[in-house]
Amino acid sequence: MADESIQDIIDTFDLLGDWDQRYEYLVEIGERLPAMEPADKTDANRVMECMSTVHVVAKPETGVIRFDGDCDTAIIKGVVALLVGLFSGKTAAEIEALDVDALFEGLQLEEHLSPNRHVGVYAIVNKMKAQAARAA
Numbered sequence: 163m164a165d166e167s168i169q170d171i172i173d174t175f176d177l178l179g180d181w182d183q184r185y186e187y188l189v190e191i192g193e194r195l196p197a198m199e200p201a202d203k204t205d206a207n208r209v210m211e212c213m214s215t216v217h218v219v220a221k222p223e224t225g226v227i228r229f230d231g232d233c234d235t236a237i238i239k240g241v242v243a244l245l246v247g248l249f250s251g252k253t254a255a256e257i258e259a260l261d262v263d264a265l266f267e268g269l270q271l272e273e274h275l276s277p278n279r280h281v282g283v284y285a286i287v288n289k290m291k292a293q294a295a296r297a298a
Contacts, residue, residue, distance in 0.1 A: 167248055168261065172268030181274050188240030195243040198232040207293075211285035213278055214238045218246070218286060220293035226251050227294050231286075241271070241283055249290055254298035262287045 178184045202219040209216040216238060218231040229246045233239035248265070249257050262284075266272060272280055 165261065165264070168265045168268070171244060171248065171265060175269050181270070184269070185237065185274075188244070189236045190240070191243045191247075192233070192236055192239030192241075195231065195239060195246065198230045202230060203232065209282065209286050209289045212238065212282035214282065216242060216282070216286055218242065218290050218293065220290065220297040222297040226253055227257065227297050229290060229293075237275075238279065238282065238286075242286060245286060245290060249294065254294040257294040258291055 175184050175187070178187055198217060198219070203217045207217045207219045209218065212233075214233050214235040216231070216233045218229060221228045221230065228250045231242040231246045233242045244265075245262075248260065252260075266283070271283065275283065
């Protein structure tokens with residue numbers, strides 16, 4: 163199931179063609195990310211390794227986990243929105259099993275993000291996986 167959801171995202175991006183269109187799409191999905199509760203924007207939910215100000219929070223629901231997130235930069239907010247969509251509605255074990263490397267490789271993010279941003283994106287993933295494990 164996890165690989166299917168990752169493949170769906172990659173397929174969507176493949177339809178977009180060049181990186182400019184992909185970038186615009188990432189910005190758009192970031193804009194559609196539901197607003198995060200101000201009370202959830204705590205240091206505990208902040209991804210400190212990011213140059214951008216990024217917050218993510220895991221909220222346990224019946225049998226699964228839902229995520230909320232926010233970021234102060236458009237492109238990384240799009241990445242947060244992708245991850246929130248990918249991780250939400252899954253169990254902690256399913257989240258841990260997700261091959262996020264395959265996702266980022268398929269999207270060619272590494273080629274188009276600065277090394278610092280790349281480190282930050284992985285820090286977001288690690289934070290979300292740790293939150294999911296704690297919420298389980």
